[in-house]
Amino acid sequence: MTHRRLLYAVLVLLAWAVVLVLLVPVPVTAPLQPERIEKLDGGSFIPVLGRSQVGERGLDIRSMDVDEGALQVRPLPGVQAGDFQVLRYRFEEFPRNLELVLVFRTREHPEDVQAVTIPTVVSGTGTVDLTAIDAWRGEIVELGFAQYPGPQSVPPASAFRPFTLVEAQLWSPSWRGAWAARMQDWFGPRSWALLSLSALGPDSALPKGRSLVAPVVLGALAAVLLGVLVLGWRGQAVLPPAILAVALAWLLLDLRWLHGLHARYASTGEIYSGLPAEERQRRLPDQALYDSAQMVRRVLGGSSERNLRVFVDAGADFQRARLLYHLLPMNVAPVNMVGLGTPEQRAGAILVLYNVERLRYDAGDGMLRDATGAMPAIELFDLGPLRVYRFPGIRP
Amino acid sequence: MSVLMAWLLALLLGLLLMVALYGRPRSPAAWVGAAGYAVPLGLLGCALLVSLPASLGWRELPPSLWCWPAVLLPLLGALAWRRSDRARAVPAGRAVLDDLVPPRWARAALMVMLVLVALRALWLYQEAWLRPLFGWDAWLAWSAKAKAWLLGGEALPFVDGQAWLDAGDGGVRTSLAHDYPELLSWLQVWMGSAAGGWREPVINLVWPTLWLALLAGCYGQWRALAVPRLTAGAGTYVLASLPLANVHAALPGYADLWVATLFVFAVLATVRWRESGDPSQLLLALLLAALLPAIKLEGMVWTAGVLALMLWFALRGRRLLFRALTVLAWVTVLLLVSWWWELAWLRQTIELFTLGPAGNVNNVLTATGAGLFTQYNWHLLWYLLPVVVVWRRRAMLANPSLLGLGLMLAGGLGLLLVLFLCTQAGRWAESFTAVNRLVLHIAPIAVSFMVLLLRRREEPAEPSVRPA
Numbered sequence: 095m096t097h098r099r100l101l102y103a104v105l106v107l108l109a110w111a112v113v114l115v116l117l118v119p120v121p122v123t124a125p126l127q128p129e130r131i132e133k134l135d136g137g138s139f140i141p142v143l144g145r146s147q148v149g150e151r152g153l154d155i156r157s158m159d160v161d162e163g164a165l166q167v168r169p170l171p172g173v174q175a176g177d178f179q180v181l182r183y184r185f186e187e188f189p190r191n192l193e194l195v196l197v198f199r200t201r202e203h204p205e206d207v208q209a210v211t212i213p214t215v216v217s218g219t220g221t222v223d224l225t226a227i228d229a230w231r232g233e234i235v236e237l238g239f240a241q242y243p244g245p246q247s248v249p250p251a252s253a254f255r256p257f258t259l260v261e262a263q264l265w266s267p268s269w270r271g272a273w274a275a276r277m278q279d280w281f282g283p284r285s286w287a288l289l290s291l292s293a294l295g296p297d298s299a300l301p302k303g304r305s306l307v308a309p310v311v312l313g314a315l316a317a318v319l320l321g322v323l324v325l326g327w328r329g330q331a332v333l334p335p336a337i338l339a340v341a342l343a344w345l346l347l348d349l350r351w352l353h354g355l356h357a358r359y360a361s362t363g364e365i366y367s368g369l370p371a372e373e374r375q376r377r378l379p380d381q382a383l384y385d386s387a388q389m390v391r392r393v394l395g396g397s398s399e400r401n402l403r404v405f406v407d408a409g410a411d412f413q414r415a416r417l418l419y420h421l422l423p424m425n426v427a428p429v430n431m432v433g434l435g436t437p438e439q440r441a442g443a444i445l446v447l448y449n450v451e452r453l454r455y456d457a458g459d460g461m462l463r464d465a466t467g468a469m470p471a472i473e474l475f476d477l478g479p480l481r482v483y484r485f486p487g488i489r490p
Numbered sequence: 491m492s493v494l495m496a497w498l499l500a501l502l503l504g505l506l507l508m509v510a511l512y513g514r515p516r517s518p519a520a521w522v523g524a525a526g527y528a529v530p531l532g533l534l535g536c537a538l539l540v541s542l543p544a545s546l547g548w549r550e551l552p553p554s555l556w557c558w559p560a561v562l563l564p565l566l567g568a569l570a571w572r573r574s575d576r577a578r579a580v581p582a583g584r585a586v587l588d589d590l591v592p593p594r595w596a597r598a599a600l601m602v603m604l605v606l607v608a609l610r611a612l613w614l615y616q617e618a619w620l621r622p623l624f625g626w627d628a629w630l631a632w633s634a635k636a637k638a639w640l641l642g643g644e645a646l647p648f649v650d651g652q653a654w655l656d657a658g659d660g661g662v663r664t665s666l667a668h669d670y671p672e673l674l675s676w677l678q679v680w681m682g683s684a685a686g687g688w689r690e691p692v693i694n695l696v697w698p699t700l701w702l703a704l705l706a707g708c709y710g711q712w713r714a715l716a717v718p719r720l721t722a723g724a725g726t727y728v729l730a731s732l733p734l735a736n737v738h739a740a741l742p743g744y745a746d747l748w749v750a751t752l753f754v755f756a757v758l759a760t761v762r763w764r765e766s767g768d769p770s771q772l773l774l775a776l777l778l779a780a781l782l783p784a785i786k787l788e789g790m791v792w793t794a795g796v797l798a799l800m801l802w803f804a805l806r807g808r809r810l811l812f813r814a815l816t817v818l819a820w821v822t823v824l825l826l827v828s829w830w831w832e833l834a835w836l837r838q839t840i841e842l843f844t845l846g847p848a849g850n851v852n853n854v855l856t857a858t859g860a861g862l863f864t865q866y867n868w869h870l871l872w873y874l875l876p877v878v879v880v881w882r883r884r885a886m887l888a889n890p891s892l893l894g895l896g897l898m899l900a901g902g903l904g905l906l907l908v909l910f911l912c913t914q915a916g917r918w919a920e921s922f923t924a925v926n927r928l929v930l931h932i933a934p935i936a937v938s939f940m941v942l943l944l945r946r947r948e949e950p951a952e953p954s955v956r957p958a
């Protein structure tokens with residue numbers, strides 16, 4: 095019986111190894127260690143956006159650019175994409191709320207800058223499987239990293255902390271590199287996104303990896319089936335090991351999720367922890383829209399008079415919906431739903447536009463024009479993306 | 491301080507309602523269950539009460555709004571007092587899991603699971619407390635109405651775009667979600683009034699509390715349905731660890747966790763009524779089912795499901811065909827009534843169906859399958875469900891309440907599949923924006939179904955009764 099148990103243990107480990115091997119994106123014949131490593135010191139990267147300087151450990155990124163981003167690139171001496179399967183990168187004290195993006199350019203399409211979100215690592219080494227990136231082909235002539243606050247989820251002004259780009263390495267295909275990339279894909283931290291409320295997995299902008307759920311199921315199934323075949327589990331005897339296998343599989347997935355949940359919470363804490371509730375409520379990912387709403391409110395004399403009706407439109411659904419929310423309790427309506435009504439219906443009403451190109455104002459004749467026609471309006475102010483008008487007339 | 495008072499008021503109202511319906515809980519598990527049910531009942535009771543004047547045309551919202559529900563305290567207190575001396579009994583039970591695991595290991599396993607739940611609860615509360623309102627539908631639908639009413643000090647009705655344009659006096663408001671049910675918005679108004687204004691962090695705490703209530707309510711009902719401690723504890727951990735439910739507690743504002751909670755609470759009360767014959771559970775189930783359409787439009791569909799389950803149970807002993815036809819007739823009546831009253835849920839459903847399928851069948855099935863089986867939304871829930879059903883099929887077939895529950899669950903899943911395959915909702919499946927949120931509505935029922943299938947108990951539920 096001891097021999098059978100030993101055989102069972104070996105077979106289970108073998109089955110798990112087969113499952114994992116199938117999921118690791120590397121040819122079976124690949125070497126254990128990478129044969130070629132292209133080392134790119136942090137100090138060799140050139141800051142393009144943001145303020146940086148070469149420090150003792152690498153390139154110290156001190157601030158982001160006014161458009162809230164930072165970019166560091168360096169030329170490559172004609173690296174063939176196919177020769178390298180894995181990118182390893184090391185940062186120190188990388189801010190949790192910045193998205194990390196790999197940027198590169200190829201000799202074949204020098205005008206196209208490819209940008210791919212890759213997993214962030216606060217301090218330590220990150221690994222990404224380059225074969226999961228469609229554009230990673232041809233001859234790479236330039237490579238770099240960009241950082242910017244997570245869109246729609248992170249207040250831009252709070253996201254940045256100084257950090258250091260220590261180094262990056264390109265690895266030729268190897269088991270070690272492929273395994274590290276798979277582990278990073280499965281257990282690396284993720285950030286909240288609007289889609290997180292609907293689907294976990296697709297809510298990340300990272301290159302599409304392979305789910306951990308299916309291999310965990312296969313691993314548990316293999317353990318039970320091999321028990322039936324090798325150890326002769328029958329009837330009620332299957333139950334305890336099967337329940338144990340399911341429990342361990344569930345626990346593994348749950349610990350992975352808890353690890354991720356804690357990382358998400360830590361990101362939130364980095365921005366909001368220690369702030370009073372009122373301040374937290376004002377520190378928003380769409381700060382520009384919030385400020386715009388405050389500006390509209392000030393111009394209209396802080397009026398939340400219900401009779402003052404406000405049409406709101408924006409260049410994107412997100413901007414329109416958020417502007418509507420920030421303008422409350424004004425009596426607001428989305429233009430994509432109500433339109434602009436007849437001249438009588440909109441008489442005396444306000445029109446707030448944010449990043450709307452289709453409506454242009456001609457100060458000469460005081461008309462707002464779009465492709466379908468024109469309507470008289472009085473410009474209250476024009477601050478670039480934010481424009482506010484009043485429709486003439488008095489509502490009967 | 492008033493926030494704390496508001497919370498105490500809601501919990502007290504909920505608990506008094508539970509005691510008034512069911513009597514004073516006599517065991518720790520029963521207390522846990524009652525507390526779980528008390529949270530949504532108390533909170534939604536407060537929301538209902540503060541919404542009443544507006545529905546009668548009195549639209550002013552005074553700052554003291556939050557303490558209005560206190561008027562219910564004497565009434566519920568009196569009713570609870572009348573019921574408090576009723577002795578209750580809970581059937582002793584056995585389950586596969588408890589029979590397998592030695593008590594020492596069971597205690598250790600329960601402790602580990604409790605720690606994992608507690609740790610999660612801590613992070614969920616902190617996330618909800620720290621981060622301002624985050625979810626798209628939260629600030630587009632429910633919170634937008636609440637914020638407008640609370641800050642405007644006036645509960646103006648929300649109407650469609652044309653009515654808003656036509657209204658001359660500014661006495662109406664509009665939004666894309668103008669016809670969404672408003673009870674959750676009223677809950678936010680009530681909580682906001684206790685906080686002294688539109689305080690998102692304070693209002694957000696309702697959601698992780700609801701998540702805890704879901705766990706407590708299910709645990710209590712499972713125990714009352716003769717599920718022993720380890721199985722009920724494991725079921726609670728499974729429910730607590732479902733990632734998508736965690737997300738809805740951490741990022742507050744969506745209605746789906748509410749629908750999921752009320753739906754499973756109503757279904758469990760129905761099953762308990764079926765198994766114990768206790769009419770107070772039927773009353774409780776009816777009350778919870780009645781609240782579902784006030785939360786979200788699709789709540790009406792789930793209400794129909796709960797009522798169909800009640801009918802199915804009520805007709806036990808009749809021929810299968812008769813029971814099936816009666817349930818179908820009931821659904822038809824519900825559709826006719828909804829059509830007659832021009833209810834929004836039916837209008838939207840008809841719109842979805844008349845526009846025809848929107849997604850490619852392959853893509854819809856792939857996306858739905860990915861949502862259930864390969865994304866990180868449900869751990870192993872949807873793998874385990876068919877396995878447990880096949881394994882415990884005899885227990886299921888021998889117990890009419892489990893069979894009814896299984897039929898309802900299968901009907902719910904089938905309905906979602908039809909919705910995605912045959913209507914414009916296919917696009918939501920393909921884009922992953924709704925498929926899992928709708929599945930969340932029935933996920934706690936799936937967990938409950940598996941927990942109840944693990945029981946070792948024969949029909950009827952009368953044997954070995956011990957005082958709880």
